[in-house]
Amino acid sequence: MKKSLGIICLFVAICLITAIYGDGFLTGFNLTNLTQRTALFSILALGAGVVIVAGGIDLSIGSVVCLAGIMTPWLLVEHGWSAWAVIPLVLAMSATIGLFHGVLITRLRLQPFLVTLCGLLLYRGIARWMTGDQSQGFQGEFEDVRSIALARFDVPFLGDYRLPATVIPLVILVVLIGLFFSRTVWGRWLLATGRNENAARYSGVPTAWLTTGAYVVCSLLAGFGGMLFIFDIGSAQPSDFGNFYELYAIAAAVLGGCSLRGGDANVLGIVVGAATLQVLRTAIILVGLGSQLEFAVIGGVLLIGIAADELVRRYSARRAEQTSRMQH
Amino acid sequence: MNTTRALLSGLTLAIAALSIAGTASQGDLVAAQKARIAEFAKHPKARSHVAFVSNGVADFWTIAKAGAMAAGRELGCDVTVEFPGGGLSDQKRMLEDLIIRGVDGVSVSPIDPTNQIEVLQLVAEKSLLITNDSDAPTAPRLCYIGMDNYIAGRMCGELARAGCKGGEVAIFIGRLEQDNAKRRRQGFIDGLLGRSSDPTRYDEPSKVISESGYTIVGTWTDSFDRAKAKANIEDVMTKHPKLALVTGLFEYNSTLAVEVFKQSGKAGKILIAGFDEGADVIAGIRDGIVLGTVVQDPYGYGYESVKMLNAFTKGDFSMVPANGMLPISARVIKKDNVDAFWADLKAKLKAGKEAASKA
Numbered sequence: 184m185k186k187s188l189g190i191i192c193l194f195v196a197i198c199l200i201t202a203i204y205g206d207g208f209l210t211g212f213n214l215t216n217l218t219q220r221t222a223l224f225s226i227l228a229l230g231a232g233v234v235i236v237a238g239g240i241d242l243s244i245g246s247v248v249c250l251a252g253i254m255t256p257w258l259l260v261e262h263g264w265s266a267w268a269v270i271p272l273v274l275a276m277s278a279t280i281g282l283f284h285g286v287l288i289t290r291l292r293l294q295p296f297l298v299t300l301c302g303l304l305l306y307r308g309i310a311r312w313m314t315g316d317q318s319q320g321f322q323g324e325f326e327d328v329r330s331i332a333l334a335r336f337d338v339p340f341l342g343d344y345r346l347p348a349t350v351i352p353l354v355i356l357v358v359l360i361g362l363f364f365s366r367t368v369w370g371r372w373l374l375a376t377g378r379n380e381n382a383a384r385y386s387g388v389p390t391a392w393l394t395t396g397a398y399v400v401c402s403l404l405a406g407f408g409g410m411l412f413i414f415d416i417g418s419a420q421p422s423d424f425g426n427f428y429e430l431y432a433i434a435a436a437v438l439g440g441c442s443l444r445g446g447d448a449n450v451l452g453i454v455v456g457a458a459t460l461q462v463l464r465t466a467i468i469l470v471g472l473g474s475q476l477e478f479a480v481i482g483g484v485l486l487i488g489i490a491a492d493e494l495v496r497r498y499s500a501r502r503a504e505q506t507s508r509m510q511h
Numbered sequence: 512m513n514t515t516r517a518l519l520s521g522l523t524l525a526i527a528a529l530s531i532a533g534t535a536s537q538g539d540l541v542a543a544q545k546a547r548i549a550e551f552a553k554h555p556k557a558r559s560h561v562a563f564v565s566n567g568v569a570d571f572w573t574i575a576k577a578g579a580m581a582a583g584r585e586l587g588c589d590v591t592v593e594f595p596g597g598g599l600s601d602q603k604r605m606l607e608d609l610i611i612r613g614v615d616g617v618s619v620s621p622i623d624p625t626n627q628i629e630v631l632q633l634v635a636e637k638s639l640l641i642t643n644d645s646d647a648p649t650a651p652r653l654c655y656i657g658m659d660n661y662i663a664g665r666m667c668g669e670l671a672r673a674g675c676k677g678g679e680v681a682i683f684i685g686r687l688e689q690d691n692a693k694r695r696r697q698g699f700i701d702g703l704l705g706r707s708s709d710p711t712r713y714d715e716p717s718k719v720i721s722e723s724g725y726t727i728v729g730t731w732t733d734s735f736d737r738a739k740a741k742a743n744i745e746d747v748m749t750k751h752p753k754l755a756l757v758t759g760l761f762e763y764n765s766t767l768a769v770e771v772f773k774q775s776g777k778a779g780k781i782l783i784a785g786f787d788e789g790a791d792v793i794a795g796i797r798d799g800i801v802l803g804t805v806v807q808d809p810y811g812y813g814y815e816s817v818k819m820l821n822a823f824t825k826g827d828f829s830m831v832p833a834n835g836m837l838p839i840s841a842r843v844i845k846k847d848n849v850d851a852f853w854a855d856l857k858a859k860l861k862a863g864k865e866a867a868s869k870a
Contacts, residue, residue: 207749212775216745220738316568316594318763322790333774416737417770417791420763422568422596423735464739468746473717474731 187452189492190438194459197466197484205469211343213469215335217461222349223332223411225457227428228435229356230404232453235436236364237397238377238445239288239295243280243302244405244432248425250306251277251409256319256418259328266328270410277406278399280306285395303429310421320418332414349411353454356404361450370448373397377445405432435460438485459488540635540651545828547639552826559615559824560589563816564605566620566645566689567735568594571762571787571809575643577860578813588821592813599623603630610637616820618656618812620644622689639823643812645691646836653823654831656815656839658807660694661710663786663841664760667695667805668702670843671756671784674802677724678755681747683740683768685761686732687716695760695786700727728754737763744771754781762787765804769795788844788856796849803845806852810859811839 202208227244234241251273258264258272280302287298321329335345364370375383376390384390413419437443438459439452463484467477563579565572576592583590591614595601599622607630609617616639621627624647631650634640639653646655671680680703684692693713700714701707704722714720716730728751733740744767748754759765765785769792772778778800785792785804795801815837819830830837844852 205750207752210749210752213746213749216742216749220742223738311568311596315573316596317573318570320766320790323794412738416741416767418763418766419737420568420570420735422594424737426736464742465746465749468731468743469750471750474743475717 187440187449187455189495190440190452190455190459190488193438193484193488193492194455194462197459197462201462201466201469205466205471208465208469211341211345213465215345215347217458217465219332219347219349219415220461220464221454221458222347222353223408223415224428224431224435224461225353225454226349226356226404226408226411227432228439228453228457229360229450230401230408231429231432232436232439232441232448232450233360233373233397233404234295234401235433235441235443236377236445236448237373237394238380239394239397240299240433240443241284241398241401241405242296242299242429243284243306244401244429245425245427246303246306246310246429247277247280247402247405248409248412248428249419249421250280250310251406252413252419252424253310253314253319253421255410255413256321256325257314259325260319260322266325270328273410274403274406277409278403280406281399281402282395284402285398288398289391289394307421310424314421316420316422318418318420319413329414329417332411349415352407352411357450357454364448364450369393374446374448377447379446431457431460434485438489460485537632537649537651540632541653544635544639544651544653548823548826548828550826551824555826556615556824558588559821560591560613561616561817561820561824562591562593562609562614562618563643563813564593564602564609564617564619565595566602566622567598568596569762570789571807574856574860575809575813577862578810578815579817580813581810581859581862582814582817582821586818586821588817588824590817595622599627603627606630606634610634614638615824616641618643618816618820621647621650624648624650624690639820641816641819643816644807644809645689647690652835654819654835654837656812656819656837657691658839658841659710660691661698661708663805663807664695664698664700665702665708666698666841666843667758667760667784667786668699668704670803670805670845671699671703671758671782672705674784675756675782679726679728679751679753681728681744681751681754681757682730683743683747683757683759683761683764684730684732685735685740685764687730692760696730699758699760699784703727733764737767740764741767741771744768745775748775748777748781756782756784758784758786760786762789762792765789765801766791769801772800788852793844793849793853796844796846799846803843805841806844807841808839810856815839 207213231244254273255269258269284298287293288295332349334348338344338346372388373393375388376393380390435456436453439456440449441447463481467480572594579590579592593605595605602622617634618641620643628650631647635651641654642652643656684696687693697712703725720727731743733743757768759768766789768783772781783801785801788806792801792804796803822830
């Protein structure tokens, strides 16, 4: 909780400003929409976070979102496959992509940046080729399958706020990943690998397996997220679906407290980071700023937030050092 | 003071001279292309190779491709169709590559005609240039094939005016950089508000316009990110709970409006004036939740482009009207003609796909 304090303060400040200066921020409809978008982007950001903790980076998240997202209606609608076959197949394909990245990075010793950059191009290219650049959608069918992302649940005492179904997988993932880092030896080993891979390896930690596993989790979550996104939107064009989503995922993870140097995990912070980005995007419209300013506002606010967080951390570290020196 | 005035006069003269030189160069390039066509009249090409370049990747362009391929098959010429997925730089690269391949003529929908003049000049210099869908009036193009986007926008605005007698209106569009998007949006605003026809008028996208019982609360772009496009509609619904009508001026904007209104229980309560022929929009017209949609004829853009370029390589310039614009008008599709339109489109797409597979 202490590690997330900076990002939570930034999140609360943006929410307060938007609620004061914007219209309809606290309506049930808006909060439902924000919860849905936060859940979708958080799933991608959790995957990005696991790779960042391991000291890596994955630039292919957006393209995996695209490939998995496009493949889902393509197989269901165009090829008439059953949802029971399509969902496991798409998830297995996404995990295989992660395994492929992990093997190239740990066995062939290729740089993660380059491997995943090539993946970014490769998977989008495959999606475009496979579908002949045609938009893929559900054409008004498969309402039952789409309810995985579209279902909403009434919540007592919260008026017209309705809890989106996507929160369920998000909570499960947060708990699982949180327990993995805090309660398992494998989680500790992954943190150690991220902090200093050589030291961890010489200490007997199976760093190659752990790093590969991190990439598998990241691609699997990107593929799962891609499926949820397409269930939510209904149709997508392979040339632009998921473009730049890796940057939103990485930004949310870093904002949430995962250092790009590796070895720092903060699962709750990642979700708050993703929520901050989504609230900022919504604030642009609700406050009535021009949509042309969107990137400038997001970039500016995040920069101020990150700088303030870093300064507070340094101040706290200095104070802690002074206190310990005085005690000795 | 005199020195400043002299400097300013000199600068004005220099700019004027440069503009005249520029105009002359454009005129020269048009004349050079016409001379090449005259040369083709003496030595017609047995089998020409022409190219059709879109301004992006969309289902709309798939229909245009079907038209281009069908014309190629019918006329016995080779057709290359390119869809730039990466914006302006991608389109430039594709045009340069086509020139290197030695195509006889190119029909292109320029993404940013003002800032693409060099590459369009290059195409005119080495091949034969026509534009489709979105014009580049300052480029040395021989003809523009397409509709007037201002008029099409007006049709959409008038459709909205007829179905919605006032209230708050929001406009959603992919991007506003290209000529056709700007003209379409302005046409919609003028048609909705019952203004006189003036394609040179321009209302700022961020400005709220209150006129004739309507309040246009704004225009929102999404740079082709559909998740963002969907979020835009939801957020505008939050900010403006009394919204009476929305228009999506790119195909997916209307499709997503149908999707969002269905999900939020607002279908039929907030009206939609659509643009282009998204499957959900067509279904929405049948269900009565979309007032109607203005459709272009992308098949015609592809078909007529290939037909015209192929005619050029036989020395035939007769297809080009005196004003250099071949109009392919837009149509309004409503409940009474939606089924006939859909059946016709499906048949054309099927024919185009067959032509493409045989090519």
